[in-house]
Amino acid sequence: MNEMNIADIWKAQESKLNRSLQLNLFLVKELQQGKAKSKLDRLANFKVFAVVLGILWSAFLGLLTVGGFFSGNPFFYVSTGIIFLFNVAALVVYIREIAILRSIDYAAPVIKTQETLARLKLSNFNIVRLLLLQIPFYSTFFWTTDLVLQDITFQLVALPVTFVLALFSLWLYLNIRPENMHKKWLKAFMNAGPEYRSLVEAGDFLTELEALKKEI
Amino acid sequence: MSAIKHPEALAALVEEHKGILFKICNSYCSNEAEREDLAQEITYQLLRSYERYDEGYKFTTWMYRVALNVAISFYRKNKRNEPHVSLEALSTEPANDTPDASLEEKIAALYRFIGELKELDKALMILYLEEKPYSEISEILGISESNAGTRIGRIKEKLKQRFLNTQF
Numbered sequence: 001m002n003e004m005n006i007a008d009i010w011k012a013q014e015s016k017l018n019r020s021l022q023l024n025l026f027l028v029k030e031l032q033q034g035k036a037k038s039k040l041d042r043l044a045n046f047k048v049f050a051v052v053l054g055i056l057w058s059a060f061l062g063l064l065t066v067g068g069f070f071s072g073n074p075f076f077y078v079s080t081g082i083i084f085l086f087n088v089a090a091l092v093v094y095i096r097e098i099a100i101l102r103s104i105d106y107a108a109p110v111i112k113t114q115e116t117l118a119r120l121k122l123s124n125f126n127i128v129r130l131l132l133l134q135i136p137f138y139s140t141f142f143w144t145t146d147l148v149l150q151d152i153t154f155q156l157v158a159l160p161v162t163f164v165l166a167l168f169s170l171w172l173y174l175n176i177r178p179e180n181m182h183k184k185w186l187k188a189f190m191n192a193g194p195e196y197r198s199l200v201e202a203g204d205f206l207t208e209l210e211a212l213k214k215e216i
Numbered sequence: 217m218s219a220i221k222h223p224e225a226l227a228a229l230v231e232e233h234k235g236i237l238f239k240i241c242n243s244y245c246s247n248e249a250e251r252e253d254l255a256q257e258i259t260y261q262l263l264r265s266y267e268r269y270d271e272g273y274k275f276t277t278w279m280y281r282v283a284l285n286v287a288i289s290f291y292r293k294n295k296r297n298e299p300h301v302s303l304e305a306l307s308t309e310p311a312n313d314t315p316d317a318s319l320e321e322k323i324a325a326l327y328r329f330i331g332e333l334k335e336l337d338k339a340l341m342i343l344y345l346e347e348k349p350y351s352e353i354s355e356i357l358g359i360s361e362s363n364a365g366t367r368i369g370r371i372k373e374k375l376k377q378r379f380l381n382t383q384f
Contacts, residue, residue: 006375009322010345014235038260039253040289106285107265107278109358110339113285201292205335212336212359212367 044101051094058087075148079141086134090127097123115209121202122178128190129173136166178203226266229275230259236279239346243330243338244287250294258286280343280356288335329378337371344368 061084068077100120106113139162147154172189180186181200190196230237237255245251262282269278330338336357343353350361357364 006326006372006379007345007347009319009326012319013239013323038264039257040261040286040293105265105268106261106282107268108281108285110281110284110288110336110356111358114288114336117289201295205292208334208336212357212363214363 041102044098047094047098047101051091051098054087054091054094058084058091061087073144075143075145076141079137079143082137083134086130090130093123093127093130111209111213115206118202118206118209121199122206124195124199125176125178125181129176132169132172132176135169136162139165178206223263223266226263230262230279233276233279236276236283236346239342240283240287242327243342244291244335245294246331254287254290257290258283261286274352277352277355280348284339284342284356288339291335325379325382326375329375332378333371333374337367340364340368341371341375344372 061080065077065081065084068080071077097120100116104113104116139158143158147158176186176189178199181203187196190199237258240258241251241254245254262279265282330341333341339357340353343356348356350364353359353364353368354361359367
């Protein structure tokens with residue numbers, strides 16, 4: 001089988017195309033009436049749903065912080081306030097992703113568009129990393145000045161737990177990166193589900209795209 | 217949808233070049249239902265992108281960009297389904313209507329082999345088989361002409377080997 005034959009086989013289908021392919025152009029009407037829906041846009045719609053949930057959760061945290069401020073326990077309102085800020089930061093990153101996803105230019109060169117999509121997928125790592133930094137603050141909201149200064153049991157148990165959580169979340173923040181995604185501990189941590197697989201695939205695809213851009 | 221400029225004109229152009237859709241859908245999808253979904257998605261994105269279409273560009277270059285971008289995204293989203301193109305599944309005419317059944321087999325085999333390639337290699341091969349010059353391939357994909365040439369050479373070699381190892 002030589003090169004000529006492959007090209008000939010490809011060309012041989014031409015004669016049948018015009019007779020066999022019925023192109024569904026009812027979409028023109030549907031799009032004009034605003035009825036047509038894109039399957040690729042569903043991802044953005046899912047993200048919008050996640051943003052709505054995120055806004056509700058952040059609003060709840062905001063209310064807790066304000067309420068805590070008036071109740072006078074600084075440990076409570078500083079903890080919920082910091083958790084609130086991390087969630088708002090994650091929301092901003094997520095909303096930015098939706099904006100990029102909605103403005104994807106499918107008419108741009110293939111490598112450029114695919115690179116944007118793969119990087120967008122990988123940016124989920126950043127959201128996870130950001131949210132992990134809030135972990136130690138879930139162990140501080142019930143603290144009081146009396147507990148911290150006078151309770152020996154508290155000092156021996158709660159303080160070290162918070163310290164370990166702080167170190168752990170900081171370590172995760174520094175190590176959850178696309179370049180570590182093939183490591184066993186990260187797979188186990190992220191539960192290696194379909195969502196994680198799609199992140200790994202996006203990372204591999206990005207590597208492939210970068211290789212394709214390099215001169216051989 | 218008023219933002220779309222002359223959708224009927226686009227519909228006529230797409231109709232004229234529908235072979236591009238047919239070949240891309242067959243190369244990236246393993247079954248009939250997926251092919252229909254992909255054709256619909258590509259048509260949708262063509263219509264949506266048309267308002268930004270710069271007429272300074274060749275229409276087919278623009279169409280290939282949109283179609284390949286959508287096909288690769290669609291393929292990556294549905295990757296769990298194993299690529300398999302059967303003779304019956306190909307959207308050409310039924311085999312008993314054609315005088316050369318072995319040609320049908322070869323077309324199906326070619327699509328099967330293209331289906332086994334990575335998503336970007338599929339794009340390169342389709343453009344090569346469509347006899348696009350390296351300059352246009354480079355414009356569609358966004359890689360250099362020399363890169364396109366070298367990679368196409370490697371993929372052609374792979375395909376030739378697959379054909380040589382197949383009995384018809």
